[in-house]
Amino acid sequence: MNVLEFESHLHEMEENIEKFRIMSEKDNIDLNKQILDLEKRLKTEKEAVYSKLTPWQTVQIARHAQRPVLEDYINLIFTDFIELHGDRRFSDDRALIGGFATLGDQKLMLIGHNRGNNVTENIERNFGMALPDGYRKALRLMELAERFGLPIVTFIDTPGAYPGIHAEERGQAEAIARNLCEMAKLKVPIVCIVTGEGGSGGALGIGVGNVILMLKHSIYSVISPEGCASILWRDGAFAEQAAESMKITAQSLKKLGVVDEIVSEPLGGAHTNPVATAKSVRSAILKHLRKLNAMKADGLIENRFEKYAHLGVFTS
């Protein structure tokens, strides 16, 4: 398990507990009281750390190498996932995938950024940075869902849309713009959840919905903290300040009205207990789908339209 810097003292405490355990078993000494005591202290300390995470610490949790990715959620909470490949235009982008899936007894169209669990997978999947082909595949699947009355659920977890020559040649901007426009018009419910990193237009390209959820320690921003720092501070090393200034945490975004609900994570972050995290994700999605399923097509479109019409601050 990768240990984050701000958690190193917690990790030491965990190691000490483990040492005591081994000692008590090996030498047959009763250290239960000491262990319980240490565990209690660990929990208190962990709660203290996690109750006042800085935005930059949240960034690190959101990007944690062991943080559950789409494939984990597919395995943990969805049944009958039938992946559908290709944009019918040029290719099948591995960074953004989708297909039919069932959640509980709810049949739906599942679409999401496809980050890997290791370096090999991440290289194959381009670290979840989609090409225009990925956004066009997503749109194809969303339109398919609409034709068969299936609600759409999108999992957002990307550093951003891929910045490359082919991506520009095939119209990265057009692909994203088209999705924003078409998603606004879809006649079926759309629930989006940011599970890790919601990076800019690459996130929004599958992120226009009736309900936007965010995992507690995920982030969502107009540009990465590093990118913001390198432009405004002219030095990427100011990423921590940029993260602070940009208000990128779920808590800040809820206050701004961009996010409708924060989905809880286990103490210590999603990676410490993917099963419990997936369970919370499952019940949050199902809860909102139940409400949205009761709405008619016009109502769903109106609801989405109004949601975005009201985002923004200015004086008049």
Place this chain on the structure above:
Amino acid sequence: MWFKRSQPGIKPQIKKSVSDGIWIKCDQCNEIVYCKQLEEYAWICTQCNFHFRIDSHKYIQLFLDENSFQEMDAHLKSIDLLKFKDKKSYSDRLKEAKRKTGLTDAIRTGRATISGIPVVFCVMDFSFIGGSMGSVVGEKIARAVDVAGNQKLPLIIVSASGGARMMESILSLMQMAKTASRLAWFSENGGLFISILTNPTMAGVMASYAMLGDIHLAEPGALIGFAGPRVIKQTIGEELPEGFQRAKFQLDHGFVDAVVSRIDMREILIKILTFF
């Protein structure tokens, strides 16, 4: 994200010379061009066809019937809700931009006529914080689309922007969805939208309304794309091909209908508008 000017210092030099009113050195061919001559030729270098960056006032003069522009929503002003601070505070940046440009934000919208044909006309100013799109730009476009849609008028947007305004953070990103959903409604209701792409049209603006036109017209040489060239170069670790992300590149790849010289733009607009 908004596009970072790769050659800082060029623009102030032009501005200074323009206000001197005598001559300017062309950015592209380095020829000395007389301002009066430039003004007569839509601020295009007669030697090399370089399109100098011009502000919204000049576009209004060039494209619209004289005195026909009736500005809407000029009173909308950005606020620094997030108390955003980098090296400067957003409040100070806004004040500075207003003082420097005399504008209230990076876009002006209004009703106008072109050869007597009524239209809704929106034009961005790159000099106002890089033409970046924040809440005011998003809202003004949304309202302009509403007017065009309700009154069955063609909509024209002249874009010049590095992208979303970072200092409004996620709210600027949401303007992409806001403008795109309005245009979805507009299009469903039979509205005609002509998107004019000038130098530069990038990132969040490009990935929302600028690419949602029924007709896309680009100024020659304009940088048009999603990711900034610097970011792409960093990511792929190699030099970018000649002409990458320029207007001609977008024409060749099928994302603009025509590359149109600024001097011809009004005539082309009239042709299109009278076709319908």
